[in-house]
Amino acid sequence: MHYTGINHLAMATRDMDTTIRFWRDLLGMRLVAGLGRPGYRHYFLEITATDMIAFFEWPDVEPIPPKDHGVPVKGPLAFDHVSIGVRDRNDLWAIRDSLEAAGFWVSELIDHGFILSVYSFDPNNIAIEFSCPVPGVDIRSHPVMADKHPSAVAREGAEPRPGIWPVPTPTPYAERRVYPGEGRELMLDGDE
Structure with missing residues (x-):
């Protein structure tokens, strides 16, 4: 894949x-x-x-109740927050200044060691973060496990483990079908 x-x-x-x-x-x-x-x-x-x-x-639909980024909750929850990557800290300052000028709550810049971030909420109370890499730090090239008590599965390492799931049988080309769905109208000529 x-x-x-x-x-x-x-x-x-x-x-x-x-x-x-x-x-x-x-x-x-x-x-x-x-x-x-x-x-x-x-x-x-x-x-x-x-x-x-x-x-x-x-x-x-109603806006979700405000929930602080990364704070544990009980009960149903789909996700905590979405983080959108930006190029550098200048972009973070521009986003922070724009949100603040528009009257939205926005955090100070936070240094997480591997990324710098600002946090806010959109008008639907969706928790959002904007992050840029810290120069010279690349956890994707050099994965790091700082958890002192990782689960057994996490201790297996960063790379996908073969043999955990059944090996799929590829669908033969003759049986591959694609069905129409929402959005096809975006590609139709305006005269149709």
């Missing part, structure tokens, strides 16, 4: 216009696609050439 990044993270909003104003106009992400019909919208914003964030607009 060859991964290329996060194609898109799909979130939910009740107010697409406010969401677009935040992600496109405040944070500078391009709105690259939009699907819609009464009671439903699905819009995509470009983070990088290979990564997007997307939002479904559903009229009955």
